[in-house]
Amino acid sequence: MDRKVEQTAETRRDPRRGRTRRALLDAALELVEKKDNFTALSLRLVARKAGVVPTAFYRHFPDMDALGLALVDESFRTLRQLMRDVRAAGVPHKQAINSSVQTYIRYVRTNTRHFQFVAKERFSGSQSIRNAIRQEIRLFTSELATDLSRIPLLAKTSAEDLQMMASLMVNNMTSLTEQVLDIPAEDVAEELFLARMAEKQLRLIFLGAASWRSK
Numbered sequence: 001m002d003r004k005v006e007q008t009a010e011t012r013r014d015p016r017r018g019r020t021r022r023a024l025l026d027a028a029l030e031l032v033e034k035k036d037n038f039t040a041l042s043l044r045l046v047a048r049k050a051g052v053v054p055t056a057f058y059r060h061f062p063d064m065d066a067l068g069l070a071l072v073d074e075s076f077r078t079l080r081q082l083m084r085d086v087r088a089a090g091v092p093h094k095q096a097i098n099s100s101v102q103t104y105i106r107y108v109r110t111n112t113r114h115f116q117f118v119a120k121e122r123f124s125g126s127q128s129i130r131n132a133i134r135q136e137i138r139l140f141t142s143e144l145a146t147d148l149s150r151i152p153l154l155a156k157t158s159a160e161d162l163q164m165m166a167s168l169m170v171n172n173m174t175s176l177t178e179q180v181l182d183i184p185a186e187d188v189a190e191e192l193f194l195a196r197m198a199e200k201q202l203r204l205i206f207l208g209a210a211s212w213r214s215k
Contacts, residue, residue, distance in 0.1 A: 017059070017060070020050070020052055020056060020059070020060065021060045023050040023051060023052065024046060024047070024050045024052070024057060024060060024061070024067060025067065025070060025071060025074070026050070027046050027047075027049035027050035028041060028046050028049075028067060028068075028071065028117075029071065029113040029114065029116075029117060030049065030113065031045065031046065031049055032113070032116060032117050032120060033112075033113050033116055033117075037120050037121065037124055037125070038064075038068050038071075038117060038120065038121050038125060038129070039121070039124065039125055039126055039129075041064065042064075043057055043063070043064055046064070046067070065126055065128050065129065068121065068125065068126065068128075068129045068132075069128065069129060069132050071114065071117055072118070072121075072129060072132040072133055072136060073132075073136075074114060075111070075114040075115065075117065075118050075136075076136040076139075076140065078107070079104075079107055079140075080139070080140060080143065082103055082104075082107060083100060083103065083104070083140075083143075083144075084143065097199055097202045097203055097206070098199055100202075101176075101195050101198050101199050101202070102195065104173060104176070105176070105180055105191065105194075105195055108177055108180050108181070109180065109185065112181065115177055115181060116181060118133055119177070119178060119181065121133065137170060137174075140170060141163070141166045141167050141170045142163070142166070144166040144169060144170065145159070145162045145163045145165070145166035148162050148165060148166060149162050153210050154209065154210060157209065157210075157212075161209065161212060162209075164209075165205060165206070165209040168205050168209075169202055169205055172198065172201050172202060172205065173198070176194060176198045179194050180194060
């Protein structure tokens with residue numbers, strides 16, 4: 001049985017297991033938010049923050065890397081589904097870009113700790129966590145390229161160019177994430193400014209890609 005399915009089944013049978021696992025994940029996110037990179041955290045520190053003994057940690061994760069990988073999965077899983085839903089709505093391209101940007105910013109705002117974790121670990125985390133983050137970004141990019149291929153305006157665009165276009169868009173949203181994380185939650189004016197700029201940049205990428213042809 002897949003480990004994630006197995007963990008879900010165990011959580012349903014014993015809600016306390018689910019609460020302890022959640023407490024460990026939240027404790028790690030809080031510690032990362034306050035001061036440390038995830039790789040600087042110890043198992044004992046996370047267990048103490050979660051209010052459990054170290055042996056309880058091992059009932060949920062074999063080591064700290066496994067906990068980190070669970071956080072990577074959490075950070076991207078719901079986001080991918082949200083963006084799929086936006087793209088599947090079939091709205092005109094301009095509105096689709098606007099909806100995507102707004103949805104993305106709301107998700108970053110409501111999951112700040114997860115994105116801070118990803119931002120810190122993307123380049124400085126353990127090899128397995130860095131690889132997992134890169135894999136999630138590649139998957140996100142590939143799914144976007146597939147959706148772009150269904151747009152009539154891009155019907156003659158090669159798969160390679162669609163992948164390049166998707167990569168530029170994802171890089172743009174990654175930059176947006178870092179900027180959103182840097183502004184206070186109450187700074188609505190700056191958030192609106194960042195959203196407008198991101199939308200314009202994505203539209204520019206889209207329009208440029210529509211007329212671009214690789215030799």
